[in-house]
Amino acid sequence: xxxxxxxxxxxxxxxxxxxxxxxxxxxxxxxxxxxxxxxxxxxxxxxxxxxxxxxxxxxxxxxxxxxxxxxxxxxxxxxxxxxxxxxxxxxxxxxxxxxxxxxxxxxxxxxxxxxxxxxxxxxxxxxxxxxxxxxxxxxxxxxxxxxxxxxxxxxxxxxxxxxxxxxxxxxxxxxxxxxxxxxxxxxxxxxxxxxxxxxxxxxxxxxxxxxxx
Numbered sequence: 498x499x500x501x502x503x504x505x506x507x508x509x510x511x512x513x514x515x516x517x518x519x520x521x522x523x524x525x526x527x528x529x530x531x532x533x534x535x536x537x538x539x540x541x542x543x544x545x546x547x548x549x550x551x552x553x554x555x556x557x558x559x560x561x562x563x564x565x566x567x568x569x570x571x572x573x574x575x576x577x578x579x580x581x582x583x584x585x586x587x588x589x590x591x592x593x594x595x596x597x598x599x600x601x602x603x604x605x606x607x608x609x610x611x612x613x614x615x616x617x618x619x620x621x622x623x624x625x626x627x628x629x630x631x632x633x634x635x636x637x638x639x640x641x642x643x644x645x646x647x648x649x650x651x652x653x654x655x656x657x658x659x660x661x662x663x664x665x666x667x668x669x670x671x672x673x674x675x676x677x678x679x680x681x682x683x684x685x686x687x688x689x690x691x692x693x694x695x696x697x698x699x700x701x702x703x704x705x706x707x708x709x710x
Contacts, residue, residue, distance in 0.1 A: 564703025613653025
């Protein structure tokens with residue numbers, strides 16, 4: 498091996514590139530082969546961690562949750578007032594740095610039976626997500642952001658109609674790593690919506706799966 502090749506190997510930034518050179522170029526000794534294989538594994542991990550669907554982020558993921566919605570209700574006496582049995586969301590995200598990430602998703606709170614009619618809420622959410630690992634497999638996270646929501650209110654009494662607009666959102670959760678690319682999550686989210694009669698919050702208590710790229 499000439500001095501030019503030795504110089505390349507002394508530069509850490511070029512180790513991943515060196516791993517892509519045909520193995521025959523490094524077959525003079527077994528130690529060179531092991532070094533190239535190690536660099537190749539490192540390169541693949543770095544390449545995977547750089548993938549994300551959100552700009553200016555890395556370590557991307559996508560996921561979905563299903564759970565129980567809880568509307569902040571304004572119910573008239575004598576009418577049924579029942580929360581939906583199921584709601585959910587689908588989302589994608591990535592890391593800005595080790596501790597802070599961003600997440601974009603669609604959330605649907607299902608249909609609330611209220612005041613002789615139905616109330617529906619859904620929206621697009623953008624949040625910053627802070628994550629703290631706890632041991633090897635657990636993590637806790639919190640999020641804060643905004644939801645552009647749209648609602649539809651039908652009722653026998655009170656205001657009715659369609660509304661939309663931005664509102665505050667925040668939440669927290671716990672993650673459990675099933676394997677290096679799949680995580681089980683349990684979450685609580687709160688979103689502010691504009692309804693026909695007022696602004697009100699809706700919560701979602703959910704569990705889901707998150708898949709890393």
